[in-house]
Amino acid sequence: MTSASTNYQTVDIALGARSYPILIGPGLLRDSALLATHIAARDLLIVTNETIAPLYLQTLMTSLGDRRIETVILPDGESYKTLETFGHIVDVLIDKRLNRDAAIVALGGGVVGDMAGFAAASYQRGIDYIQVPTTLLAQVDSSVGGKTAVNHPRAKNMIGAFHQPRAVIADTRTLSTLPDREYRAGIAEVVKYGFIHDAGFLTWIEANTAALNARDDQAVMHAVRRSCEIKAEIVGVDEREHGLRAILNLGHTFGHAIETATGYGTWLHGEAVATGMVMAADLSVRLGWISPAERDRTVLILQRFGLPIRGPAIGGQRARELMGMDKKVLGGKLRLVLLRQLGRAEVVSDYSTAALEDTLHDHFG
């Protein structure tokens, strides 16, 4: 209950009976009144990890006030985003005899959110779920869309569910403790929203590079809000990911190949996406969709946030194999998200295979 609570913005996700708000601002974790308004359940399981727990768990528990609160603290890292860890969360739910009216609170980044969300989706066929994302990536990506999942040893996010949260509490002040590399990886996704859907936002990002790099409260709040709005606009049109929503995967098909080849967690997701977006821009140039100058602008924006722009030397053939396992394969044909212009992405499957192979060869060779 601090004065900081007055400084926040809300993005309303309109999904009929499953509508929910995303609250964005500095210091929300300390705002008991706000938490009381948006978290109704009396019995909670907070799922977090060993990195986040020492930083924010006690603060959150104190702000949640007089309820029954159980906790499960997972090891940190994508390598633990497995069916086994999911099973462990369910074991705790059962051990603590949490019922259908209990809710799961995910305190952490995307890995925690994905697993806690899948546990909430599956426990007794679905209980309530509140996201408290503490990474920039999670605030701008996991907050919208209702995706939950765990990885399979051979492919990411293969096991999961669509399960909308009741609320997302994005305390932007938690980003102050993010390692620089992780913060920048989150910026890659922010920039992505500009590339795929909003040239004006891209221009705003270029004008506010310094403020974003300094993690300025107002700049970060605007970046998170606008990112969530853009994602909501796209997901609202296509909740179950049959068409337009796939443009959100700009850079992801290439990026997944990088992450899989190097082992989950070696490259951060956002880093792989940044490099993947450069590859998508490169292929878009080869297809004559955007100009070399626009590709260079793409590269420059990412570089100014210290993001990688070149893939690991795994070879073009290996990259193709890895992309063949990607979910975006439809009936055996690899669909890709490319840039029709900066600010407009499209899903295509009728591109030149030779151009794709040249891109893979140049970047992975």
Added chain:
Amino acid sequence: MTSASTNYQTVDIALGARSYPILIGPGLLRDSALLATHIAARDLLIVTNETIAPLYLQTLMTSLGDRRIETVILPDGESYKTLETFGHIVDVLIDKRLNRDAAIVALGGGVVGDMAGFAAASYQRGIDYIQVPTTLLAQVDSSVGGKTAVNHPRAKNMIGAFHQPRAVIADTRTLSTLPDREYRAGIAEVVKYGFIHDAGFLTWIEANTAALNARDDQAVMHAVRRSCEIKAEIVGVDEREHGLRAILNLGHTFGHAIETATGYGTWLHGEAVATGMVMAADLSVRLGWISPAERDRTVLILQRFGLPIRGPAIGGQRARELMGMDKKVLGGKLRLVLLRQLGRAEVVSDYSTAALEDTLHDHFG
């Protein structure tokens, strides 16, 4: 493609975009045209078990015609309805590189259907699913409601999802190979629909006991159809199980205690439900809701199908503990489904605890 295909009935489950038909009749597994109409996917994974596979897998595959068909044959039994077996199905989906446009066909009883359905619900966050139930229980219970799940070692159906099938193909001729005990256990659920919602159906059952015990085609087809209709009527009012739908659990709270105490699979589910319905009738008499004569009629109907009417001697205290873990506990208070009259069940939580304890003592003592 036999003349038998002309003899079937359809129950349409109306759920907007997720509507689907239940097709009920003898010989449907051999009806290629009907299968082609209702199973659109070109790539299929048939999930079945080692008991059903030798009986019906080849017939089904032949009738499905020219498609890509992969199979996974599970060990038979509720004890394999685990997160591990679910993981195995997912492994096969990934090994075979089945994509989002593939569908899972569940050929078997409720255990196969629950696991295959949960795999379909979770694989890549949801793919199509067709049920081909080969037990009476699965035909009258799993066909409606979209419930999928696996068990946790300490409680049944704790991990799952609501995932509606695209179609249910209930070939009543497959019941001819059902062991007598399993067939009778299915009848317990048929009778349940009469108890909870349709006194007229109960009277029809009493008049057709001999035909049902002889597995007469027309009697079975009517029993399956009317059961599905009643369940659909109840589920249609309350898809996500917040209120009325709970009456479908008549006998189940007591029954789960029996199943858990004796170990999954020792008592068949329908047997436990039959005994549980006797206990619910007994408690209903103690509360003055139904007469002792109506309780005796309940017992007699079940006995005429050779169903058990008395629980194992686990003791009343142990039964209470086991029921405390049941999902029907709401905020610490055990809700029970009882009979207001034969043909009308109600969910109650304001019954006399002493009457419940007397019932448990009498039946489990």
